[in-house]
C-alpha cells in the first residue's frame with residue numbers, strides 16, 4: 120500500500136491579479152500579503168539572468184565562478200563566487216497579468232534546481248534539458264505570495280514583490 124506522506128496544505132485565501140492591480144498605496148499596508156494562483160505561459164530562457172555572487176551574503180562578486188576572494192560587502196576573506204540568478208516573467212491568471220522578478224532562492228524553488236545546476240544547463244551545448252524545464256514551468260500552476268515592496272513608505276508608489284513561491 121502506498122501512503123502519501125504529504126503535509127496538509129495551509130489554508131490560503133487566493134486573491135486575483137486584478138485585485139492586486141487595483142490596490143492603491145493609500146489603502147495598502149506594509150505587512151499585507153496575498154497569495155495568487157498563476158501560470159507563466161511565456162517562461163523563456165532569455166528571462167534568466169546569471170551573475171556571480173558571494174556564497175556567504177549573496178552580493179555581487181567580481182570574481183570567476185569557483186574562485187575564492189574577499190567579499191567587500193560581508194568582509195568574508197574566504198568567500199567563493201557562485202552563480203546567482205534572477206528570473207523575470209509575466210504572471211497570468213484569469214483576471215489579468217503582472218510582471219515580476221524573482222531572485223536566487225525563489226528561482227531555485229520554481230525550477231527545482233540549484234543556481235549552479237541551472238547555470239550549467241543554460242551554458243550547455245545541449246539546450247534540450249533547459250527547454251524541457253521551461254516547457255514544464257509553462258504548463259504548471261504556481262502559487263505566489265506577494266506583498267508591497269519596501270519602497271512603499273518612502274515613495275507612496277505601490278509596487279508588489281514576491282515574498283514566497285510554492286508549487287503546491
Ligand SMILES: [Zn+2]
Pocket residue numbers: 173174175176177178190191192193194195198
Ligand atoms: Zn559576501
